[in-house]
Amino acid sequence: xxxxxVTMEHIYKSFPGVKALDDVHFELRSGEVMAxxxxxxxxxxxxxxxxxxxxxxxSGRVEVFGQEQGNLTPKQAQELGVAIIHQELNMCRHxxxxxxxxxxxxKTKFGTLSNREMEQEAxxxxxxxxxxxxxxKVVGELPVSKQQMVEIAKALxxxxxxxxxxxxxxxxxxxxxxxxxxxxxxxxxxxCGVVYISHRLEExxxxxxxxxxxxxxxxxxxxxFKDTTMDAIISxxxxxxxxxxxxxVTCEKGKCVFEVKHLNAGRMVRDISFxxxxxxxxxxxxxxxxxxxxxxxxxxxxxxxESGELLLDGKPVQIRNVADAIRTGIVLAxxxxxxxxxxxxxxxxxxxxxxxxxxxCDRAGVVRHKRETEMCDLAVENLMIKTPSVDKDxxxxxxxxxxxxxxxxxxxxxxxxxxxxxxxxxxDVAAKVEIYHLMNxxxxxxxxxxxVSSEMPEIMGIADRIIVMCDGRITGEMDAGEAxxxxxxxxxxxxxKKVAIVNE
Amino acid sequence: MQAKRLNPARRFLAIRGMASAxxxxxxxxxxxxxxxxxxxNVFSSANIQNLLRSMxxxxxxxxxxSYLLITGNIDLSLGSVVGMSxxxxxTLMTHGTNPLVAALISLVCCLMIGFINGVLxxxxxxxxxxxxxxxxxxxxxxxxxINGNRNTDAIASGIGKEAGDSFQNVFYYGKTLxxxxxxxxxxxxxxxxxxxxxxTRTGRHIYAIGSNMDAAKLSGVSVFATTTKAYMVxxxxxxxxxxxxCAQAGMGNMEAGNMYEMYAVAAGVIGGISPLxxxxxxxxxxxxxxxxxxxxxxxxxxxxxxxxQRIVIGVIVVFSVLLDxxxxxxxxxxxx
Numbered sequence: 001x002x003x004x005x006v007t008m009e010h011i012y013k014s015f016p017g018v019k020a021l022d023d024v025h026f027e028l029r030s031g032e033v034m035a036x037x038x039x040x041x042x043x044x045x046x047x048x049x050x051x052x053x054x055x056x057x058x059s060g061r062v063e064v065f066g067q068e069q070g071n072l073t074p075k076q077a078q079e080l081g082v083a084i085i086h087q088e089l090n091m092c093r094h095x096x097x098x099x100x101x102x103x104x105x106x107k108t109k110f111g112t113l114s115n116r117e118m119e120q121e122a123x124x125x126x127x128x129x130x131x132x133x134x135x136x137k138v139v140g141e142l143p144v145s146k147q148q149m150v151e152i153a154k155a156l157x158x159x160x161x162x163x164x165x166x167x168x169x170x171x172x173x174x175x176x177x178x179x180x181x182x183x184x185x186x187x188x189x190x191x192c193g194v195v196y197i198s199h200r201l202e203e204x205x206x207x208x209x210x211x212x213x214x215x216x217x218x219x220x221x222x223x224x225f226k227d228t229t230m231d232a233i234i235s236x237x238x239x240x241x242x243x244x245x246x247x248x249v250t251c252e253k254g255k256c257v258f259e260v261k262h263l264n265a266g267r268m269v270r271d272i273s274f275x276x277x278x279x280x281x282x283x284x285x286x287x288x289x290x291x292x293x294x295x296x297x298x299x300x301x302x303x304x305x306e307s308g309e310l311l312l313d314g315k316p317v318q319i320r321n322v323a324d325a326i327r328t329g330i331v332l333a334x335x336x337x338x339x340x341x342x343x344x345x346x347x348x349x350x351x352x353x354x355x356x357x358x359x360x361c362d363r364a365g366v367v368r369h370k371r372e373t374e375m376c377d378l379a380v381e382n383l384m385i386k387t388p389s390v391d392k393d394x395x396x397x398x399x400x401x402x403x404x405x406x407x408x409x410x411x412x413x414x415x416x417x418x419x420x421x422x423x424x425x426x427x428d429v430a431a432k433v434e435i436y437h438l439m440n441x442x443x444x445x446x447x448x449x450x451x452v453s454s455e456m457p458e459i460m461g462i463a464d465r466i467i468v469m470c471d472g473r474i475t476g477e478m479d480a481g482e483a484x485x486x487x488x489x490x491x492x493x494x495x496x497k498k499v500a501i502v503n504e
Numbered sequence: 505m506q507a508k509r510l511n512p513a514r515r516f517l518a519i520r521g522m523a524s525a526x527x528x529x530x531x532x533x534x535x536x537x538x539x540x541x542x543x544x545n546v547f548s549s550a551n552i553q554n555l556l557r558s559m560x561x562x563x564x565x566x567x568x569x570s571y572l573l574i575t576g577n578i579d580l581s582l583g584s585v586v587g588m589s590x591x592x593x594x595t596l597m598t599h600g601t602n603p604l605v606a607a608l609i610s611l612v613c614c615l616m617i618g619f620i621n622g623v624l625x626x627x628x629x630x631x632x633x634x635x636x637x638x639x640x641x642x643x644x645x646x647x648x649x650i651n652g653n654r655n656t657d658a659i660a661s662g663i664g665k666e667a668g669d670s671f672q673n674v675f676y677y678g679k680t681l682x683x684x685x686x687x688x689x690x691x692x693x694x695x696x697x698x699x700x701x702x703x704t705r706t707g708r709h710i711y712a713i714g715s716n717m718d719a720a721k722l723s724g725v726s727v728f729a730t731t732t733k734a735y736m737v738x739x740x741x742x743x744x745x746x747x748x749x750c751a752q753a754g755m756g757n758m759e760a761g762n763m764y765e766m767y768a769v770a771a772g773v774i775g776g777i778s779p780l781x782x783x784x785x786x787x788x789x790x791x792x793x794x795x796x797x798x799x800x801x802x803x804x805x806x807x808x809x810x811x812x813q814r815i816v817i818g819v820i821v822v823f824s825v826l827l828d829x830x831x832x833x834x835x836x837x838x839x840x
Contacts, residue, residue: 302722323724332722340722343715345782347520354712355723357705365705393520409723 002030005193006051006082006162011060013046020046021057024219026212028162028193033184033207035225036197038214038237039489040288040454044197047214048164052084053077064162083155084164089147093140098122100139101154125153129183145176152183163187164195169203170289181207199287200495201230213237231486234493238456238485246461247433249440253464254278256314257448258330258417263308265298268472272308276417276448281439283463283480284452286492291472292452293335296419300332301325312416326355329416333406333423335452341406342394349376349390352408359413379408384434400431407438418442419450424458436462456485470494521785524776524828528791531774532798539802546805553684557676559797560690561745565764566771566789567697568741571734573772574701576714576781577625577632579738582768584643585614586761589746591647591656594756598651598662603671611743617643618739622732640765648758656756668754675751686748693744697737698786706733714781770817771796774824795820 006028013021021043028034036044049055051062053072062069064080072080091100098119107114107121122135131149139147148168155163165184169177184194184207196208204211204225211228213220213236220236256275263272268291276282284292297303299310301319310317312328319325325332334340342351353360353372360372376390383404387397394405403423410418420439424432439462442449453459459466466483468476468491476491517523540546565582572579589610596606617639624635660668672678678685701707709730712720721727742761749760773779774795775788796817803813 300722321724322722323726326724334719334722339716340718343712343719343782345520345715346711350708350711354708354720354725357708361705366703367705367708369703391515391518 002032002191004028005030005065007061007063008047008051009061011047011050011062012058013050013055014058020217021050022217024060024214024217025222026051026219027222028195030161030191030193031188032209033188033194033196035204035208035211036195036214037201037211037233038220039456041216042214042237043217044214045166046217048084048166048195048197051077051162052082052164078158078160081159081161082164083158083160083162085148085151085155085166085168087167087170089144089151091139091147091150094138096136096138097126097133097142097150097153098135100150101125101135101157103154105158121157122153125157129153129156129186131183143176145172145179148172148180149183152187156187161191162193162195164197166197167199168196169198169200177203199493201233201493202495215239234489235486238489246458247436247440248461249444251279251443251464253280254446257312257446259311259314260299261309261311263295263298263310264306265294265303265308266306266472268294269298270472272474274467274474274477276450278446278448279443280464281443281449281451281462283459283466284450284469285456285459285466285488286454286469288454290469290492292469293421294472295469296332296334296421296450296452299325300330300419302332326413327358329414330419331355331410331413331415331417332419333410333421335421335425337399337402337406342402344393344395346394347391348380348385348387348394348397348405349373351394351405352376352379352390352412355409356412375412379412382411383408383438398428398431400427400434403427403431403435407435411438411442415447417448417450419452421452422454423451424453424455432458456488460485460488468492471496519785521776521783521788524824524831525785525788525791527827528775528788528795528824532791532795535795535802536798539798539805543802543805546802551801551805555797555801556687557684558801559793560684560686561748561764562767562771562793562796563690563790564693564741564745564748565761565768566775566793567694567786568738569765569768570772570775570777570784570786570789571697571701571710571737572632573769573777573779574714574781574784575710575731575734576717577731577734578636578769578779579621579735580633580636580765581617581621581639581643582636582738582742583761583764583766584640584647585617585739585742586746586749586764587647587758588617588643588650589614589743590750590753590760591650591746591756591758593747594656594659594750595651597659597668597671598656598756600662603659603663603667607747610746611740613646614739614743614746615736618736619732621735621739622728625735626728626731647760651756651758653758655758658755659750660754672751672754675748677751689744689748693741694786694790697741700737701786706730710734711782714783716782767796770821773821773828776824776828778828779825 004027008026011021011024024043024047026047038044046055050057053074053076056071064082092103101122102118107118119135126133126135131153133146133149139150168180172180187194208225210222210224211233212222213233215237254277256277258276261273264270272295286292294303298305301321301324310319317328319328338344349372352375356375357367360375361367380387380390385401385404385408387401394402423435439449439451451463460480460483464480466478466480466488467474468488470492475494478487517526545551568582569579592610592613593606596609597603621636621639624630625632659671674685675689676686680688701710709725712725713727713730717727745761750756771792772789775792777784777788799817800813803816
């Protein structure tokens with residue numbers, strides 16, 4: 001391991017309403033792979049975005065290659081030799097490998113492109129990394145793993161010596177992961193420092209030298225990988241302080257309302273079976289991308305199912321599309337309210353009425369204005385949506401109130417099963433508590449509540465039963481009483497083994 | 505919270521799209537008065553009558569195109585369907601078919617094109633620009649072929665002078681209660697589609713898919729059904745204008761309705777219908793069509809060249825959208 005090439009000290013960064021980074025330390029040596037670990041929202045990406053110039057820090061010191069740096073722009077960071085390889089690859093799919101590698105810095109001779117020179121240079125970089133790839137190939141036709149390698153080659157062609165990789169293995173097969181690891185080792189030998197962000201803890205042993213653990217925007221610890229254990233890493237990741245008080249109400253657990261049997265829908269929903277009972281909130285925990293959103297969408301009929309059975313009150317129900325689900329009484333308050341939940345150009349009235357027009361219209365399809373006004377006023381009152389009138393555009397509401405409109409759409413009708421997908425994301429604490437109260441109210445009314453959340457404290461504080469998912473499968477289930485953050489995190493990172501034996 | 509009572513005027517303007525529609529109305533009045541001051545004949549009752557009659561065509565096609573713009577789509581086939589409607593009706597009438605039957609057959613053909621547009625855009629997910637570009641050529645081709653690549657003879661040659669005159673009167677030359685029938689037809693079309701858009705389930709779905717298709721789908725709205733209905737409304741409007749043009753000329757013209765799809769976009773956009781979907785009121789289209797026709801009429805009366813007319817109209821269209829963009833950007837900043 002070489003000298004220290006990146007030092008970050010006392011880094012602070014806050015966004016409106018959130019302290020994203022709070023006195024964080026980080027260092028990276030040349031020729032090492034440093035794993036940066038933490039739950040979703042721990043601040044890993046924010047920290048790396050500061051290093052790569054995407055965000056500016058509020059205060060703190062950054063040193064790269066022994067030189068102190070002010071606020072970097074992405075271009076300056078690139079010139080310094082810091083490159084970031086995102087989870088979603090940023091490639092021009094229709095251009096060739098060589099064209100992508102030299103994008104924005106094309107080599108020219110008398111104003112015309114010198115393609116041959118660029119291709120030769122691209123080939124040299126690829127050969128250096130022992131990547132078997134034709135620089136003339138069109139990137140869009142390559143498998144994801146190869147595209148990722150093109151990104152790495154591109155980074156190296158700009159003389160990057162600090163490579164940040166964000167979840168690089170999430171979409172790779174085991175064979176491809178081995179290839180990637182080989183290249184990462186190659187980079188190490190060349191003296192690059194690699195920051196490796198991943199939730200797949202079982203992979204770390206094959207490549208990682210040191211780990212840095214973050215939690216709640218704070219630096220927790222930095223240790224040599226060989227001196228630590230998986231259990232120690234997990235308990236450092238999760239030991240999250242539960243500050244807020246959660247308004248839990250206890251209810252008699254009643255009969256089973258809704259049952260899902262062996263549901264399959266693509267790679268992210270595999271053999272999912274669970275039950276929802278009267279008088280309980282079932283929390284779905286897991287890391288982002290665990291397949292929970294996909295599961296709710298498949299149940300709701302928004303995405304096609306491959307196989308599986310749904311039973312409502314013991315009777316099988318057929319749900320082929322969203323309209324079927326709504327009619328049956330199974331509804332979904334989706335995760336991304338701007339994208340999936342609301343028509344932001346329309347009024348509160350139109351949004352709440354939209355899924356309920358079947359009950360609001362007369363036979364001829366004319367909307368009954370009075371009935372609609374009653375429904376909307378009642379919803380606004382019940383959910384305490386703060387607005388002077390239901391005819392206001394939803395875009396004028398705060399995030400918390402917008403979220404309440406998303407929920408209000410579905411509570412205006414007699415639903416039997418309500419699925420909440422990340423209902424508290426991006427809203428303030430007071431609004432969160434109101435959403436919790438609302439779920440409790442539904443639970444008391446005997447409505448089955450499914451509660452998907454990536455925030456472990458709220459799941460532990462609100463749900464009566466917790467189901468943990470990882471990689472499209474259910475990896476465990478427990479009552480809230482016996483749940484600990486460590487248990488949940490262990491289950492949430494129980495990926496299928498992709499890497500078997502990798503020889504050095 | 506307590507329902508604060510805004511004063512009626514502010515409540516009226518708070519309706520989404522109303523402000524842009526009202527701006528268009530104000531512009532209309534200003535334009536009208538400016539022309540009237542230069543050329544007093546603009547104010548004459550005969551001119552007003554003419555103005556109302558000639559804006560009717562733009563109003564009707566504007567309504568059709570507005571439906572599509574609100575869903576976030578466009579209908580380029582609109583003008584060609586106008587031509588198809590005129591040619592099919594006229595050809596049938598020159599062969600002695602009863603005008604009512606001829607119109608019905610023409611209507612069915614036009615609605616077919618609308619339905620096909622709906623399938624291509626709503627089901628097959630083709631970009632609306634491309635799908636309706638295709639049907640635009642097809643519909644125009646049909647208009648050409650229907651009478652063997654020729655304009656038709658006078659419709660009176662087939663159904664007789666009396667029936668021919670009465671057809672022309674009903675749609676163009678006749679007056680009821682002192683107003684040209686054409687304008688009354690346009691008003692009726694406006695009333696029906698205004699109601700459909702603002703008071704019914706279908707109307708709500710049209711706004712919803714234009715505002716956010718994903719959210720609409722997750723609320724159980726069928727994108728295919730809604731898109732298809734919008735295209736069929738547009739086809740119906742084209743059909744009506746086809747009849748009007750046929751009545752005006754007393755024959756079928758193969759080039760009838762040429763470029764009307766673009767005039768229709770202009771009428772809607774001037775009236776504040778956002779080409780990005782989700783917002784706009786037919787009241788705006790009404791104002792837009794009137795602005796358009798008043799400009800054309802006024803520039804004509806003061807003897808401006810045709811070229812200048814086009815330039816003025818082009819500038820106004822761009823300005824209305826620019827205004828929309830600037831206003832939108834302003835509100836977005838304020839909401840942040």
